[in-house]
Amino acid sequence: MLCHWFLGWNPPVTMVGLVKVVAAAMSVVALARASEVQVLSGDNFHDATSEGFWLVEFYAPWCGHCKRLNPVLDEVAEEAREKGMLIGKVDATAHAKLSESFGVRGYPTLKFRTSPNEEWKAYSGGRKAKDILGFADRMLKDPLTHVTSKADLDEFLESTANVGVGFVIGLGESGSDGDAFEAASSLAKSMQHRYHFAFTSDAAAVGIDRSGNFLASLEAGEAPKFFPGALPTTAGMKEAEFKAAEEWIGSNDTPLVSEIGGHNFAKLGKQEGKLLVMAVVDPKAPETRTFLEGYRAVARSITTAADPEGISGRFVFGHLNGVHWAEFVKQFNVIGDLPRIVVLDKGGERFYEDPEVNEADEIETFLQQVFAGAIPAQREGVKGTLNRYWKRFKALGPSGMLLVLPFLLLILACVLTPGDDSDELETQAQERAVGAAAASAAGDASASADAPKETKKDQ
Template sequence: MHFLKIFAVVLLATCALAKEEDVLDLMDHDFDSRLAEHDTALVMFYAPWCGHCKRLKPEYAKAAEDLIRNDPPVALVKVDCTEGGKETCNKNSVSGYPTLKIFRNGEFSQDYNGPREANGIVKYMKAQVGPASKELKSVADLEKFLAAEKESVVVGFFEKESDLKTAFLQLANKLREKVQFAHSSFAAVLEKQGTTDGVVLFRPAHLKNKFEDASVTYSGKADSADLNEWVTKNFYGLAGVRKGDNQREFKNPLVVVYYGVDYVKNPKGTNYWRNRVLKVAKNFEGKVNFAISPSDEFTHELNEFGIEFAQADKPRVAARDANDKKYVLREEFSVEALESFVNDLLEGNLEAYIKSEPIPESQDGPVVVAVAKNFDDVVTNNGKDTLIEFYAPWCGHCKKLAPTFDELAEKLKDEDVSIVKMDATANDVTGPFDVRGFPTLYWAPKDKKSSPVRYEGGREVDDFVKYIAKEATNELKGWDRSGNPKDVKTEL
């Protein structure tokens, strides 16, 4: 038994190392020489203790496995800035971890600003090498190109120069970081496809189904804008695979079905549920967008819909309408239940889901407490200019701001101004308020609640008072427009 335990540990360690075997580990003494061997390389400068680095490393390794086999190949490199790579990191102005940079023939080319998931890294880096559209010189090239891609690809077939070819190449250059393009003018390829001036979108083999064609041929004008619209409309098909790196490309109204989506470990099971989604999606084509998403990758999003997902559960369904309101299918998943849910969504028969804390029984403190359920009452329709803080209970800056906010609210208690706070981790933030960090503060004038302004000023009481005195719809009683206290005469 002891031997088996040791063997298991060694085996696990070997597997863990094997996952990173395609990532080059370079140090000061070999960075310049080894990097110069590669036409294109992505370098991750990291520190072993960095949490973001630890999360990125497995995604980086997965991407390396794909990119090292790309034509042309892309090298993925890592440099430990705390040990053997200190000098290299200093030379490349690394000030935070992880820092990613693109190098060409050993020379710095540009900072990497792409996704941090494996699929996104692969797509972004493929776009950095070679032309925007890959030339296919044989039928074998076409078949190899189609077989290698894990997402839809767009291929142009052109016997000679044409307006369509010009539009195609323009679009390829514009979308090179999002979509894989290829083209051919070779007779055998054109003959196989049966066109001499056309563009075809091919869907990946693993998404083949009986509800939609495996390829779609463009029939619009020879115009890059029209071609772009066609690619956007057809790229993900009736029910695309929505993941972290592409989630923003799925537009509302959107119905998402969450389950164990995994085309590597369980393609049959993944398609079993997707086919049921497709059966419904086919009936609503052009009215609602559909997607499937891996539940383990979207746990946070499921929580935003109040859904606790267990691995053994049937798929769970959540939706957003055109106004970004949220809805949840409460029944057990079935084709019939999904179809009824989408019909009710389109007809406005569903009650929107609102993530909210209970409405406070009293407002005893100087700062008004907003929750999602009372937001309209205490912010939108309160008839006052409003300064609102969106905070997180664990946020250190928010905790530091709390006594200042209390003091400010106490100072302004007799003014036509409301000081409000809301826990944005426990309540939905809706409307025009864009919260991406904590604390986020907005100034919402009473007559312009639909156009609040993000507050970027100082965080001391006097800073807030001066700002509010200047911006208030009506001049404050106690301060002039410059934020100076007004003289108060005492009657004898």
């Protein structure tokens, strides 16, 4: 004891005290880990995710989109845990068997499950911090929000800002009682992971000019859209009768003007019979806000046009961060000088653009001309490569023309050389090689860019 006193240290009086100290330390470590993205593997996945609400990322270490997403997940992990959602990640290249069991075909793939009793589902929302935290809020509340006043509806629509639109179900006088409410709850629950739902028994009180039972798609500041079919009235109705409402919701879930990113580019660009209008902007430029307000007015004017020719259903509108996606938009002849308008026909692998179009009245006229077929289309991909490089060299002036001359001669030689026209792959390879060499001579990188879309290897 004298030795202990001399050293200024008093040992634990009992083993119980030591156990308490160790337990406290372990709880601190466990709490710290819980606030982080949990590293999951084939060995611990099922045990670790056996309880609670989980969002899990399957990633590849080399994946560019994964490298951008991982810091976001790290940023929101603690706040998400406080809300009630845990976040985990799996290296899909190291745990291939586990990844295959989840049907992972590209990276990153995000899956979620709100409880052990549910199946894992694909997360298809945005990948910004606000999107992920908004998803947690949406999934941890009742699938139907009760709105009884205009203020309630405004608050509900404000909560949908991260997805753009919300859906309101009118239940007439039945309110939250009876089969109609059970049917509405069932519909909302099945689609809660993608959308916000509310219900009202007094449409007039919340500012919706509709009577009886209805289903409406609403966006703040815009006129509502109404489901033209009969709303399901019993939870036990046949699947086909719910399917019509679900399909309508899926085709009316796009806001008037979407913020384009990796999570929605493919969907926006592949809407049947529609062209994607992209306003390519610099978000930090002082003129961007005014430009987007005018652009939104054009979108509203065209989508609500009473036009028998059908222009109102021909376009879907969005805006794209032209600084972040600078390499991608080069293929559409957008090289700086923002804002710009590009109309994209993904199905036809074509696009329309005019560098002089950047005012609201010019945009509307330009779109009317595109619709009328008065604007010539340009080609995407390899077929449009040479045209894009030609425009770049023209922008360089006389020095650019001197640089491009040898490559024009090379192209001419390729064209005049006899060959097998059926060998399209070889022709495309030659075009790629010529385009890449020309870009190198001009001191410019290849126009091939990281598109805001998901691919099988890099989602």
